[in-house]
Amino acid sequence: MGQNDMNNTNKIDQYRRRLLGGSAAAVAGLALAPGLILNTVQAKPAADAVSSKNRWGLLIDTTKCADGCSDCVTACNTEHGLRKIDHGLSESKSEAITSQWIRNVTLKNKSTGHTVNMPVMCQHCENPPCVDVCPTGASFKRDDGIVLVDKHICIGCRYCMMACPYKARSFIHEALTDQLAVAPRGKGTVESCTLCVHKVDNGDGTTACAEACTHGAITFGDLNDKSSLISKKLEMSGGRQLRAELGLNTGVRYQGL
Amino acid sequence: MFAQLAISIWLWVITNITVGLFVNIRQLSKVLLASAILLWSVGSFAASNYSGPNRDASGNIVPTPKGEKCVEPTADMRANHMEYLLHKRDKTMHEGIRTKQHSLVECIQCHVTPGEDGKVARITNEKHFCASCHRSASVTLDCFECHADRPAEYFSSELPHKDVFALNPALTTTPHVVLNRKVQ
Numbered sequence: 001m002g003q004n005d006m007n008n009t010n011k012i013d014q015y016r017r018r019l020l021g022g023s024a025a026a027v028a029g030l031a032l033a034p035g036l037i038l039n040t041v042q043a044k045p046a047a048d049a050v051s052s053k054n055r056w057g058l059l060i061d062t063t064k065c066a067d068g069c070s071d072c073v074t075a076c077n078t079e080h081g082l083r084k085i086d087h088g089l090s091e092s093k094s095e096a097i098t099s100q101w102i103r104n105v106t107l108k109n110k111s112t113g114h115t116v117n118m119p120v121m122c123q124h125c126e127n128p129p130c131v132d133v134c135p136t137g138a139s140f141k142r143d144d145g146i147v148l149v150d151k152h153i154c155i156g157c158r159y160c161m162m163a164c165p166y167k168a169r170s171f172i173h174e175a176l177t178d179q180l181a182v183a184p185r186g187k188g189t190v191e192s193c194t195l196c197v198h199k200v201d202n203g204d205g206t207t208a209c210a211e212a213c214t215h216g217a218i219t220f221g222d223l224n225d226k227s228s229l230i231s232k233k234l235e236m237s238g239g240r241q242l243r244a245e246l247g248l249n250t251g252v253r254y255q256g257l
Numbered sequence: 258m259f260a261q262l263a264i265s266i267w268l269w270v271i272t273n274i275t276v277g278l279f280v281n282i283r284q285l286s287k288v289l290l291a292s293a294i295l296l297w298s299v300g301s302f303a304a305s306n307y308s309g310p311n312r313d314a315s316g317n318i319v320p321t322p323k324g325e326k327c328v329e330p331t332a333d334m335r336a337n338h339m340e341y342l343l344h345k346r347d348k349t350m351h352e353g354i355r356t357k358q359h360s361l362v363e364c365i366q367c368h369v370t371p372g373e374d375g376k377v378a379r380i381t382n383e384k385h386f387c388a389s390c391h392r393s394a395s396v397t398l399d400c401f402e403c404h405a406d407r408p409a410e411y412f413s414s415e416l417p418h419k420d421v422f423a424l425n426p427a428l429t430t431t432p433h434v435v436l437n438r439k440v441q
Binding site: 044046047048049050140142143144148150151152175176178179180181184185186187189197198200201202 | 346348350351352353354355356357362365402403404405408409412
């Protein structure tokens with residue numbers, strides 16, 4: 001019953017998207033409109049469903065992101081139980097094939113030599129291409145803007161990995177053991193950053209990466225709430241979307257790019 | 258000539274009868290087997306008839322949870338736990354509803370069992386609450402290929418038996434644990 005409702009919601013979203021045609025500007029304009037409504041964010045009662053009153057997102061200040069630091073990646077791995085599988089491989093090879101939901105990306109301007117470090121994870125798009133291509137409905141967007149994989153429904157086809165412009169998703173190739181209760185994950189399914197959905201639902205008001213960042217480069221918050229820290233920072237200093245031209249209206253924004 | 262004809266006819270008749278009989282025997286045996294299975298299952302179901310919460314269909318003592326009672330009546334849980342879990346699963350996954358009722362994490366939190374090896378029973382151990390019944394019912398479950406099969410407090414180390422009791426005093430009062438102690 002609940003699933004039908006959700007499917008209908010998804011269909012309505014898709015219909016709206018098609019109605020607007022290819023006009024990214026129109027989509028972006030529509031997406032900004034709900035942001036104008038002021039609302040206060042409180043911890044959601046456990047029995048209440050998430051709603052589109054909230055739009056959770058991250059703001060990453062790349063000017064504060066330190067070179068060589070990977071605290072956010074480590075914190076994410078610890079939070080979700082992403083760890084090495086013992087294959088008897090060398091340390092570096094083993095490291096290379098370990099799942100991680102956040103990637104450290106370094107951009108270098110060839111003409112000036114200026115480098116920028118930033119964590120890149122699922123951008124929690126408002127119009128997620130991964131959801132568009134998913135043949136089973138496993139890839140979905142919650143009403144509060146968090147894009148997730150329902151691993152119960154995922155058949156491991158990996159279309160979403162192909163569709164994601166941010167290379168944010170990965171596939172679990174091997175049987176796992178000792179997964180954490182907060183992050184069930186298993187062989188044959190696709191996974192990605194969940195925006196610490198268990199913490200969000202618990203009303204923690206933060207994510208593992210934002211908590212762990214000692215440089216204050218990551219801010220978690222409600223993009224729909226004008227009084228939230230993330231919205232104020234965005235209002236003051238602005239923030240860019242990665243590949244904004246795709247019109248996906250990402251929930252993760254970057255400063256200093 | 259006449260005798261040969263008679264013999265061949267007789268052979269033909271015998272063969273037909275034998276084949277027919279054979280087919281009938283096979284069919285009959287299937288019917289007999291099916292009814293035997295039906296009778297046995299009905300019998301064992303009636304025999305179980307929930308003779309106390311700690312026994313399964315064969316009369317074996319099954320793991321006892323921490324709490325005084327389950328979130329639904331035992332008979333209801335035995336019959337419908339998968340429906341409850343499925344419904345809750347979708348509610349949690351898609352709508353972010355994380356109430357404790359019918360939550361798999363809460364099931365696991367309560368139905369913790371020490372195994373005979375002196376450690377917390379994992380799903381691969383027949384003493385594990387879910388495994389104990391699913392094994393005897395021959396129903397494969399794949400929940401624990403992704404989900405945690407034991408509460409978080411047992412994660413850091415495989416605790417020895419006495420620590421299992423310390424964490425879960427209710428276990429010391431159950432017949433299941435007494436059995437385990439005898440084994441030790």
